[in-house]
Amino acid sequence: MAARIVDHDTRGAAAGAGGWSLGDSDFAFLSDFVYRHCGIVLGEHKRQLVQGRLLRRLRALDLEGFDDYVELLRTDPESELGELASAISTNVTSFFREMHHYDLLVEQLLPRWLEEKKNGGRLRIWSAGCSTGEEPYALAMVLAEALERTGSKVDARILATDLSPQALAAARAGTYPLERMGGITEARRSRWFLRGEGAYEGLACVHPRLRELVSIQPLNLLHEWPMRGPFDAIFCRNVVIYFDKPTKQRLFERYAGLLEQGGYLFLGHSESMYGLSDSFELVGRTVYRKCVP
Known part of the structure; x- marks a missing residue:
């Protein structure tokens, strides 16, 4: 999931005592759970942030305290993992x-x-951590244009995955406020988006041709992967920066196993593979190519 832990928005952090306060044992469990399932390290300095954020889930689930939430994660972790993330x-x-x-x-x-x-x-092409869909649909635009330009009939598809149910729902909807279209040229806006009307006024909907090219699926990068590949390119940008070194190393080797020989891995602008994998060589700015034996 292309996500980051943020430090603003701590509403609810000053919750009262009792079940609405995130105690030591519950925070320790949550920290371990999030690390094992999401690869994200939650230090003690994140406790108030986590408490404030999860109070909303407690209310949504009609739970009476963090101990109830922890029990839910213990008994049925998969049902709540995406919402927790x-x-x-x-x-x-x-x-x-x-x-x-x-x-x-x-x-x-x-x-x-x-x-x-x-x-x-x-x-x-795999968009790993697709968030709300902007990345895979941008990839679909350049792919569709290349197919049209060359008249190619190649079987081309983009896999887009994320852990967050809300992000996946937004990606599947493919509907975006006009103010979110700033990175798209006017020519591409006209070609690849439909302007919303009525209830969709102020929104732009991705063209059906782009939807045909993109398959959006839930996936936890730390769990088993159902796809076999091979992929020509994997985009995993602004994801691994929040993982620790062992998690990054395991993930990069798994990516290498799914890439074509000479396939490409794209990372985010503040991410690096330096000292983490011998399976790739740096060939551009945050662009890595799988080494050919």
Whole structure:
């Protein structure tokens, strides 16, 4: 999930005593649970933030205290994992964020892949931590344009995954406020979005052609992965910065196992693979290529 733990918005942090206060044992359990299932480290300095954020979940579930919430996680962890991840994190994304990645796709990678695969190959890109969908739909735009430009009939698809139920719902809806369209050129707005009317006034809806190219699915990066690959490229941007070193190392090796030989891994602008994996070589700004034996 492309998310970050934020320190603003601590409403509810000064909860009263008793069940509405996050005690030592409950916080210790939550910290361990979030680390094991989400890879995020929650230090003691995050306790008030976590308390304030999770009070909303307690109210939504009609629970009487954090001990009840902890018991829910103990007995049925999968049912609440996505909501927990959403509660303690904030999805940060935009269309065509880190434009140099898309430039590389448009100018070099997509033309090469489409030529190499023109006789029956498959082209697969994975947006790992797709958040509310801006990244996979931006990828779909450049992919659709490349397919149109070349007249290619290559079987091309984009897999978009995230842990957050709210983020996935927004991605599937594919409807965005007009003010969120700042990273998109006017030509692409006209080509790939439909302006909402009536109840959808002030919104833009992604074109059906983009929806055809994108498959949106729930996935926890730390759990088992049902897909077999191989992928030509994986976008995992602004995700691993919140993981510790062992979690990053395991994740990078799993990515390497799903990438084509010479496939590409794209990280966020503040992320690096330095000293974490021998399976990749740096070939551009936060762009890594799987090493060929």
